[in-house]
Amino acid sequence: MNPTNRYDELVNQGHRRTDEVFFWLLLGQWALAIVLAVLVSPHTWAGRTPSLHSHVLLAVLLGGALNSLPLVLIRLRPGWWLTRHTVATAQMMWSALLIHLTGGRIETHFHVFGSLAFVAFYRDWKVLVTATVVVASDHLFRGLAYPESVYGIANPEWWRFLEHAGWVVFEDIVLVLACHRELTTNRAVAEREAELTALNQQFEDRVHRRTFQLEQSMRRFQSLIEGVNVVPFEIDAGTGQFTYIAPQGASFYRCTPAELARLEFLMSLVVERDRERTSSSLRAALQHGGSGTIDYRVRRPDGSELEVRTIYRFDAVERLIRGVSIDVTETKRLESELGQAQKLESVGRLASGVAHEINTPVQFVSDSVHFLKDASTDLLRVVADLHDVRERARAGAVAPERLSASTDLEAEVDVAYLTEAVPRAIERSLDGLSRVATIVRSMKEFAHPDSSEKMLVDLNRAIESTLVIANNELKYVADVEKDFGELPQVACHVGEVNQVVLNLVVNAAHAIGDVVKNTGKKGRITVSTRVVGAVVEVSVADTGGGIPEAVRPKIFEPFFTTKGVGKGTGQGLAIARSVAAKHEGSLSFTTELGRGTCFTLKLPLDHAPVLVAA
Amino acid sequence: MTTRRWFGLLAGWALAVALTFVGIARYKSEPGLPAAAPARWPEASGLPRTAGMATVLLFAHPRCPCTRASILELNEVMNRADVRQRARAVVVFFQSDASVERSDLWKFVSQMPSTDIALDASQVERHRFGARTSGQVEVFDAEGALVFSGGITGSRGHAGLNVGRTDLIAAVTGPAGEAAHPVYGCGLDEPGELASNESANR
Structure with a gap:
């Protein structure tokens, strides 16, 4: 804002305000004049016969005439320079009229000074000049033509009007100085206001810009929040109720918006197996704050089920819990499949090692079994030979050569060694088989879904x-x-x-x-x-x-x-x-x-x- | 409306206001009917008169607003010691209505120095002294000769120093000035009476 423009605006506002003051002052004077005329001199008389006194007519008609133009100008052209000059002229004529009607009473002349003070409200020295010229002219001409009506005496000195005008000028000097001071103040105010307005404009521009950015940001976040397949929410820790839940929650949980707004309703959708755990997690969050993740399954009103993961965080300052609920049904399925796949991948990756682990016991079991096979053949030969010797002995006698041959066979087979070694081989085989069984059981346990x-x-x-x-x-x-x-x-x-x-x-x-x-x-x-x-x-x-x-x-x-x-x-x-x-x-x-x-x-x-x- | 038209209106307005002021002045300067005052104090008069002193009579309509100025002027005169030494005033009120004694003028006059009030109920005295306009002042010297007749205000309802007041004082204290002056005030004659008087005068 230009300070000069603001100054002009302030001055013009002052003119308009003063116009308004005069609007009511002129009307008031008119009304007062009529009331006074009616009270003081309602009638003129011819004997006992009264008739309307000319003062009443004068108050009504001349007062009205005097006020007519200034009142019209005030209403139609407030703030105009001609309006205030006309108003000043009318006001001074009111002084003249009152002085006239009171027969030039000196006390009535105070109306002139009061009127000048009112005129000074315009803060325009030119209007004071007009007022002064009007009152001086009135005194001059009326003083010459009809001196009693202005000075109260019939033969005043010729210079009497100058004396009156001198006092008016004296007041004018005071009023002009006051006007000048007021205008100086107005100019300073205008400059300050212009500075403030400029500053204010800057702030407003900034606020406007920031508001626009905020609105944009809000719209962006709203479309983000409400356009995704998750359900952001906010819970008041005090009431334990939602202060916000994204509207897409209704389709997420397949419920009505009214149902969605009730935390109890959503908790009732949680399957019984998870309800207590979910509920206690939420209670703990509401009471003690913190953040966390809860996975649970919900059964929606239409019977379909959903794996939900709710991630939340407690805002200790605002005492709010904010979070999102996410449909993790597919994620869970994939996680499960991935876990199993990774397990099988581990098994596959470990297969050669496991095979090697199995191979070692299988190897020595195999060796032991081979040994047991050979040992059992030898032992079966010894058993057959001993059987033959026993049959010969039962038939009569055994030839010494035969006994010697049997003894040689035992020595050949090394029965003593076999007696000692066979149990060990069986023990080793069992141990090996046991180790294989352990590995297989472990594999089975590990890979089992x-x-x-x-x-x-x-x-x-x-x-x-x-x-x-x-x-x-x-x-x-x-x-x-x-x-x-x-x-x-x-x-x-x-x-x-x-x-x-x-x-x-x-x-x-x-x-x-x-x-x-x-x-x-x-x-x-x-x-x-x-x-x-x-x-x-x-x-x-x-x-x-x-x-x-x-x-x-x-x-x-x-x-x-x-x-x-x-x-x-x-x-x-x-x-x-x-x-x-x-x-x-x-x-x-x-x-x-x-x-x-x-x-x-x-x-x-x-x-x-x-x-x-x- | 153009500025030129506003100026035209302003000029017309100023002229109308000025002419109205002139009209007021003319109205205010228009005197009432002059009195046909007797040259000597009528012996039949019942109005009070103090021996050895001049008598100042003022005929007043108790409800006439303009007469206040005349009463005020008389008050000014009677407040002068030199006048009070030589004259006594009588304000003769016209019986306009039953409550005349409660009128403001009556109350004011009753406070004035060296002034008596007479109620001319039947207007005998008014006719006797030929007064026709409220504010009419007649001064008779100690011997009963008329030395002043007329008004003591400069115009209708205007108090203030004027030739009438000056000449009234002169008539009492001497040397006498102009003996006759126009009177400004309400008429004391009834409308019909006024017409018959006028025709009689013609």
């Missing part, structure tokens, strides 16, 4: 089986040290836990292998289990090279691997962590470059009802 429910299992035994399968991967690079604590039955998906342990020990073997290769030395893998509070910890520590700093944040990402082609797909740790999450447990690690790494799987001791392993 999990049921959808958790089962109570002996975790130490499961880990033992996994170590058997992985033995061929481990034994050339590391000694395996088992430090199994006493564990209660643990409710878990044992196949998945086996998979995690297998991944961890194979990774440990590979890490050690990288360190000891071509040195002939072996490292050490320590597998330990223990109970800490309500959690079972399974640790796999190696003496490998440790995980480099740069790699640590990525090791749980799917398809991330540092191994060469054919040694790993990058799925192992990703799946291991998802298994831990599925059990509401965790998988973490500590590592030191050059010293090794220790992975720890923590599984909660679940007290929920579970199936008992057969």
Whole structure:
């Protein structure tokens, strides 16, 4: 805003306001004149006969005439320079009229000074000049023609009007100075207002721009939030009710918008098996804050089922829980398939090692059986010879040559040796077969698909089986040290836990292998289990090279691997962590470059009802 | 409306206002009917008269707004010590209505110095002294000779120093000035009476 324009605007506003003041002042004077005329001189008389006094007519007609033009101008052209000059003229004529009607009473002349003060409201010295000229002219001409009407005496001095005009000019000087000061103030105000307006305009522009950006951003986020196949929500921790839930939730849960808005309704959709767990997780979040992930299954009103994962975070400042619910039905199916595939891939990858493990006992079982076959042939020859000798003895007598031949045969067969060696060979065969059976059982246990429910299992035994399968991967690079604590039955998906342990020990073997290769030395893998509070910890520590700093944040990402082609797909740790999450447990690690790494799987001791392993 | 038209209106307005002022002035300067005052104090008069002193009579319509100025002028005169030493005033009120004694003028006059009030109920005295306009002042000296007759205001309802007042004082204290002056005020004659008087005068 231009300060000059603002100044002109302020001055014009002052003119208009003063016009309005005069509108009512002129009307008031007119009304007062009529009232006074009616009260003081209502009638003129001829004897006892009254008639309307000319003062009443004068007040009505002359007052009206005097006010007519200024009132019209005020209404039609407020703020115009001619309006205020006309108003000033009319106001001074009101003074003249009052002085006239009061016979030039000196007290009535004060009306002139009061009127000038009102006229000064215009803050326009030119209007004061007009007012002064009008009042001086009135005094001059009326003083000459009809002096009683202006001075109250019939023969005043010729210069009397100059005396009156002098006092008016005196007041004018004071008023003009006041006007000048007021206008100076107005100019300063205009400049300040212009500065403020410019500043304000800048702020408004900025606010407008920011508002536009915010609206754009809001629309963008709204379309993002409401256009995806997830259901963002916000829950007030105080009331435990939704303050927001994305409208697509209605199609997600196949319910009405009114039903969607009720948390209780959505909780009722959770299948009974998961309801208590889901509900208590939510309650804990509402009471204690924090963040988390809950997986559960819902049965929608139309009967269809959905695997849902809700990821939430508590905002302690606003006391709100914000989160999203995601349909993970397909993800779960793929995870399950991927887990199984990875398990089979492990089995496949371990097959040659397992075969080798089986081959060794099979080899010495085979050798023992061959030995037993030869031994049994020899022993059967000795038995036949002894049978013949017994028959000869029963018939009469045995020739000494025959006995000697039998003795030679025993010596040839070396019965004494066979008597000692055969049981050992049988023992070895049984041992070998037992080892094969163990490996096969382990394989069977490992590769067996999990049921959808958790089962109570002996975790130490499961880990033992996994170590058997992985033995061929481990034994050339590391000694395996088992430090199994006493564990209660643990409710878990044992196949998945086996998979995690297998991944961890194979990774440990590979890490050690990288360190000891071509040195002939072996490292050490320590597998330990223990109970800490309500959690079972399974640790796999190696003496490998440790995980480099740069790699640590990525090791749980799917398809991330540092191994060469054919040694790993990058799925192992990703799946291991998802298994831990599925059990509401965790998988973490500590590592030191050059010293090794220790992975720890923590599984909660679940007290929920579970199936008992057969 | 164009500025030129506004100026035209302004000029017309100023002219109308100025002419109205002239009209007022002319109205205010229009005197009432002059009195046919007796040359000497009528012996039949019942109005009070103080021996050895001049008598100042003022005939007043108690409801006439213009007469206040005449009363005020008389008050000015009677407040002069030199006048009070030589004259006593009588304000003769016309019985316009039953409550005349409660009129503002009556109350004011009753406070004036050296001034008596006479109620001319049947207007005998008014006719006796030939007064026809409210504000008519007649001064008779100690011997009963008329020394002043007329008004003591400069115009209708205008108080203030004027030739009438000056000559009234002169008539009492001497030397006498102009003895006759126009009177400004309401008529004391009834409308019919006025017409018959006028025709009689003609």
